Structure formats: C-alpha cells, structure tokens
Amino acid sequence: MDDEDKYLLKFKGYNFERSLVDIDFLENLDNFEIRDDDVFIITYPKSGTIWTQQILSLIYYEGHRNRTELVETVDRSPFLEYNLHKIDYEKRPSPRLFASHIPYYLAPKGLKNKKAKVIYVYRNPKDVLTSYFHFSNLLITLEASNNIGDFMERFLDGKVVGSFWVDHIRGWYEHRHDFNILFMMYEEMKKDLRSSVLKISSFLEKELSEEDLDAIVNQAAFKNMKVDPQANYDSILQNEIGMRTNKGQFLRKGTVGDWKHHLTVEQNERFDRVFQRKMKDFPLKFIWEIDEE
Numbered sequence: 204m205d206d207e208d209k210y211l212l213k214f215k216g217y218n219f220e221r222s223l224v225d226i227d228f229l230e231n232l233d234n235f236e237i238r239d240d241d242v243f244i245i246t247y248p249k250s251g252t253i254w255t256q257q258i259l260s261l262i263y264y265e266g267h268r269n270r271t272e273l274v275e276t277v278d279r280s281p282f283l284e285y286n287l288h289k290i291d292y293e294k295r296p297s298p299r300l301f302a303s304h305i306p307y308y309l310a311p312k313g314l315k316n317k318k319a320k321v322i323y324v325y326r327n328p329k330d331v332l333t334s335y336f337h338f339s340n341l342l343i344t345l346e347a348s349n350n351i352g353d354f355m356e357r358f359l360d361g362k363v364v365g366s367f368w369v370d371h372i373r374g375w376y377e378h379r380h381d382f383n384i385l386f387m388m389y390e391e392m393k394k395d396l397r398s399s400v401l402k403i404s405s406f407l408e409k410e411l412s413e414e415d416l417d418a419i420v421n422q423a424a425f426k427n428m429k430v431d432p433q434a435n436y437d438s439i440l441q442n443e444i445g446m447r448t449n450k451g452q453f454l455r456k457g458t459v460g461d462w463k464h465h466l467t468v469e470q471n472e473r474f475d476r477v478f479q480r481k482m483k484d485f486p487l488k489f490i491w492e493i494d495e496e
C-alpha cells in the first residue's frame with residue numbers, strides 16, 4: 204500500500220479521508236433522503252467550513268447559547284460523510300444542518316429539487332493550500348509533508364482529500380443552476396462578518412433581531428471561536444481522530460494572505476501558472492490579501 208492509499212479513499216474519482224468515511228454510506232449517497240428544510244454547507248477543505256457551521260448553528264438554534272455551549276460541532280451540524288457519532292440522520296429533527304466536502308456530482312439527487320439549501324463557501328486557494336499544509340501535519344489521518352513545496356505538488360495534483368481544488372469549485376459553480384445555492388467568499392466574511400451573517404440569514408429566510416445579530420457576530424468572530432473547544436473540535440481531534448502534535452489547533456490564524464509568509468517566489472509563480480491556465484475563464488474573483496487592522 205503506498206502512502207496515498209493509506210490516507211485517501213477514492214470513490215467515483217473523488218478523494219475522501221479514508222479513516223473517517225463510510226463506504227456503504229457513499230454507495231447510497233445518491234438516494235440519501237433530502238428534506239425541503241435541510242441546509243448543506245459545502246466546501247473544499249480549509250475554506251471556512253467550521254466558521255459557517257458555527258454561524259448556522261447560531262442562527263438556527265443558539266444565538267444566545269444557554270447550556271448548549273458543550274455541544275460538539277459534529278452534533279450541531281454533522282459532517283455528512285464523516286458520521287463520527289453514528290447519528291441516525293433520518294431520526295434527526297428538522298431543520299437538519301450538514302457540512303460536507305462532496306463534489307457536485309456526488310450530491311444526493313434530492314438536493315437538486317431546489318428546495319433544500321446549499322451554502323458553498325470558497326476561499327483563495329493559496330490560503331487554502333497554506334491552511335491545508337498545516338492541518339495535514341496536525342492530524343494523523345492525513346498525509347504529512349516535510350515542507351509546503353511538497354504539499355503544493357500534491358495539492359496541485361489533486362492527491363489530497365477533496366481532490367483538485369479547481370474541479371471542486373468549478374463543478375459546483377458551473378452546476379449552480381441545479382441547486383438552491385448561495386456562494387459565500389471567506390475573504391468577504393472576514394471583511395464584513397455582520398453583512399455576511401445577514402446575507403446568510405436572508406438566504407435561509409431567518410429573520411434576526413439586532414440582539415441576535417450582535418450575539419452571532421460576536422460568537423463567530425475568530426478571537427472567540429479560537430478559544431471555544433467545540434469550535435476547535437478539541438476533544439474530537441484529541442480523543443477520536445488523533446493528532447501528531449498538541450502544538451496546533453483547528454483554528455490556526457484565520458487571516459487572509461498568510462500564503463505570503465509561506466510560499467517562495469518560485470512556488471508562488473508556479474502556483475500562478477497553474478491557476479491562470481485552469482481558471483482563466485472562471486467568473487468568480489478572488490481576494491488574495493487584505494490589509495489587517
């Protein structure tokens with residue numbers, strides 16, 4: 204077994220995290236029963252999944268958390284394909300919130316009836332790459348790399364969980380008319396979290412009072428999530444998945460443009476060449492850096 208096989212499970216051309224995914228579930232995913240009020244957060248890894256899970260669970264249930272602080276994120280909005288706590292999704296009360304990294308073509312066919320909602324969050328891929336490099340060195344279930352250059356080659360080759368970033372975002376964007384979908388950009392969320400929460404709540408048809416909004420924006424701010432053990436999957440990473448080191452956390456830096464501190468000029472140029480070739484006709488624009496306050 205080579206390293207790739209040890210960490211990745213390729214299913215219908217897409218790489219899942221071998222140790223977390225259930226192949227029988229994937230075999231039946233096409234027929235997974237969708238409810239009209241289901242909400243799916245879809246992302247490529249390291250694009251703002253946990254952030255959006257936090258925002259949605261605050262919008263739906265817990266703007267003013269009241270003894271629910273200890274509920275794990277995977278129990279608030281489970282990761283569809285990583286059902287760590289073996290939740291019976293059919294018995295889950297509505298509205299159900301899910302997170303997932305699935306590509307558009309593996310989405311349950313019921314999601315195409317345009318009633319259930321999909322929120323697709325994307326992030327500039329150089330920061331995705333940087334975040335993913337650190338994360339892969341943190342979890343024992345992902346293949347570690349000695350340096351970001353090695354990781355970048357695997358990332359550009361699609362030999363990571365989520366396969367090739369370009370295919371993921373292009374797939375969902377080009378098939379957007381098949382879904383009831385909202386595209387959110389990580390960098391816009393970072394620039395203006397309040398407006399982003401309002402955009403999300405409007406898409407979800409959930410009215411928020413000023414008080415709710417204040418509470419959500421406050422609890423979804425990086426500095427507050429960073430110290431929240433549930434938002435960091437602390438117990439899950441330490442006790443259920445396993446970490447290579449206790450020096451890192453799920454929430455790392457939460458900034459825009461961290462790639463500039465990691466990629467060499469040559470690596471950046473190589474990345475740009477691939478990006479320009481594969482994304483030249485893609486209409487969504489990316490924000491590569493922001494002046495930090």
Ligand SMILES: Nc1ncnc2c1ncn2[C@@H]1O[C@H](COP(=O)(O)O)[C@@H](OP(=O)(O)O)[C@H]1O
Binds near residue numbers: 250423425455
């Ligand atoms: N409230 C928040 N504000 C900004 N970034 C956040 C955030 N919550 C999580 N993130 C960042 O989102 C990335 C994780 O994405 P995902 O949940 O898709 O795996 C991490 O990026 P960094 O590694 O760059 O810090 C994490 O710090």
Ligand SMILES: CCc1ccc(OS(=O)(=O)O)cc1
Binds near residue numbers: 277282
């Ligand atoms: C359920 C917690 C979890 C575990 C591993 C993840 O990795 S990845 O985003 O698929 O690379 C994410 C969340």
